[in-house]
Amino acid sequence: MDETTSAPRTARQQVRRRRSWLVGALVAAATATAALQGVGIAPADAGISGYRITGTGGVGLKVRTDPYNVNAGVVAVLADGTAFTAECAVRGRNVSGNTVWHRISAPASGWISDFYTTTPGFNQYIPGEPDCANITTRETRALNWAVSVLGQANTNGDLGDSNHPWNGWCDNFVAHAYGRAASGYATAIAHFNDLRNRGLIHSDANPPAGALVFYAAASVNGGAGHVMLSEGNGSYISTAATVRRVSFTWPGAPYIGWAYANPEWSGR
Incomplete structure (x- = not known):
């Protein structure tokens, strides 16, 4: 998916993103419940999972080498529905009003725009996700x-x-x-x-x-x-x-x- 920096979101995109928030919120709630029960949760240093790529219209989302440069190299293309693991986030290039980019470690390693994900908040870090500036890999x-x-x-x-x-x-x-x-x-x-x-x-x-x-x-x-x-x-x-x-x-x-x-x- 070629992310744009100026195209406004359509009503359909807004509905899709709201649905994504709901999915992300449900996943987060299930994760919190499991944590209380002491089952199925990866250690903190394993990254944050439970979210997926969405809303690319079947084109797929490009995993980039840089969250700031529109011409950054492409490491992989992730299809809608692909689960990913986020390690941290930064404020990077604006994609339809969303400047959050996640550094992911699976299924590829690189940067993805939050706009095309099921994370629970629009233009927000995932709950508990560190800022990349505060960690080293x-x-x-x-x-x-x-x-x-x-x-x-x-x-x-x-x-x-x-x-x-x-x-x-x-x-x-x-x-x-x-x-x-x-x-x-x-x-x-x-x-x-x-x-x-x-x-x-x-x-x-x-x-x-x-x-x-x-x-x-x-x-x-x-x-x-x-x-x-x-x-x-x-x-x-x-x-x-x-x-x-x-x-x-x-x-x-x-x-x-x-x-x-x-x-x-x-x-x-």
Whole structure:
């Protein structure tokens, strides 16, 4: 769904949104009741669920990489009726009078406009939903660390790792970003193959912030492949002679996909 910033809501959209509020309120009430009974409730750090995509007219809602930019990349398109898990919200781009955007972690990770959801209030955060400015994610922490080592040439003992050059250790670098002294893989391409076999690789060219971005095994990387971190805005942090920001393309090795860091990597 291409969200608009100026089109007024039609009477039908207003009725649909009111229905969405009612559905959301009923879900919230059922959730509260279950919580009192001590059944079926995910822990707080698992995000907020119980709401769905609605009102797109069958077109589907785009999950974006940025809640502020109308041209932000699209991670996925969610059909009407799709359940999602919200982690936090911000005030972002205006969509028909609604500026709330939710950062979701399932079934895709990115940003969705509240306008096309069954949440209980129009232009309001979900009850209990934190503001994204007040929390950090493992992806944010990974990127913060990567930015902190821009220009460095060696590990400098981070996480107790030996003081080896970053150049040629790209998979080790992204592991460090997520708080691991080693990735557990011999090469970046082995890492890619494992994530692909687990169904975790995305083939689009819009990797979100903190994603691992992979390039094919080629002569330029000694057949080991290459991986770097997306900043979510068209720039990437990569190993080379020093840690640096680079463009999407990697000379001599074609792009083969991106993935969120391994689910078992808890982060820094």
